[in-house]
Amino acid sequence: MTLDVGADLAPVVKEITQEKINRYAQAGGDGNPLHTDPQFAAKTMFGGTIAHGMLILAYLSEMMTAAFGEDWLSGGRLKVRFKAPSRPGDTVTSAGRVLRIEDGRTVCAVECRSQRDEVLVAGEADCPRTQTRAAGACLGPTEVTV
Amino acid sequence: MPPSLDELPKGYQFPPFAFELSPEWVREYVAAVEDEAIGVLEGSLVPPMAVAALAVRSLLEGARLPPGAIHLGQDMSMLKPVGAGERLTVSAQVASRGERQGWVLMGIELNVADDNHAPVMSGRAMLTMPANAEGGP
Numbered sequence: 310m311t312l313d314v315g316a317d318l319a320p321v322v323k324e325i326t327q328e329k330i331n332r333y334a335q336a337g338g339d340g341n342p343l344h345t346d347p348q349f350a351a352k353t354m355f356g357g358t359i360a361h362g363m364l365i366l367a368y369l370s371e372m373m374t375a376a377f378g379e380d381w382l383s384g385g386r387l388k389v390r391f392k393a394p395s396r397p398g399d400t401v402t403s404a405g406r407v408l409r410i411e412d413g414r415t416v417c418a419v420e421c422r423s424q425r426d427e428v429l430v431a432g433e434a435d436c437p438r439t440q441t442r443a444a445g446a447c448l449g450p451t452e453v454t455v
Numbered sequence: 456m457p458p459s460l461d462e463l464p465k466g467y468q469f470p471p472f473a474f475e476l477s478p479e480w481v482r483e484y485v486a487a488v489e490d491e492a493i494g495v496l497e498g499s500l501v502p503p504m505a506v507a508a509l510a511v512r513s514l515l516e517g518a519r520l521p522p523g524a525i526h527l528g529q530d531m532s533m534l535k536p537v538g539a540g541e542r543l544t545v546s547a548q549v550a551s552r553g554e555r556q557g558w559v560l561m562g563i564e565l566n567v568a569d570d571n572h573a574p575v576m577s578g579r580a581m582l583t584m585p586a587n588a589e590g591g592p
Contacts, residue, residue: 362526
């Protein structure tokens, strides 16, 4: 079974906490105080700490792994832009929808949104269609818009 | 002390860095990002963003990330699955650099290969950071 045009990927929902940001900073070795130091971050344009962009992309990647399995790891492509920061207390929903089948690849619009319906990340991800599986497909309607 | 990232010119080549995806570190990463999908796959495969994260971490051995740096965008191609315990090498260069109103806009291209020189991942990160960032934003 493959994902056809218009199919929604099963969304991945994560809560952002400062503890999770700190844990990611430690694992990723990214000690940028914008993420981990509330006093420093309060003086920036963000007014407080924000999550690492790569942490949010890890959630998107989890969604793609669930939908496409090893195809994502062996031939996936991602092109995204960060539109807004995600902050402690946010609920981040990663969502995707198959836009087209092109050159043997499944091309999806992907995004992450906050509980405020603010787009945090937007772009496209595509994957070779060889072994596409539907375990991560969401066959029912979802509330997300991509 | 390594140079600050904002000081690097266009064309700057980062020294190649080798790193190992130790099983312990992969477990720590997967727990940190709460990835429930990777464990469903056969073998001890590593989430692609873990490879990217450790590659960037390795690069930062050779250049300091200025306080207040912001990730603007990311392009990435996964070329080969990687297993826990594999040893990889990342090479990177400053592909673009501009400066505007006290902020540096930088594109960094990176390529990751395995021990057999087979490409594992390629990508480009778009960052912005305060110029002369040592004092913060």
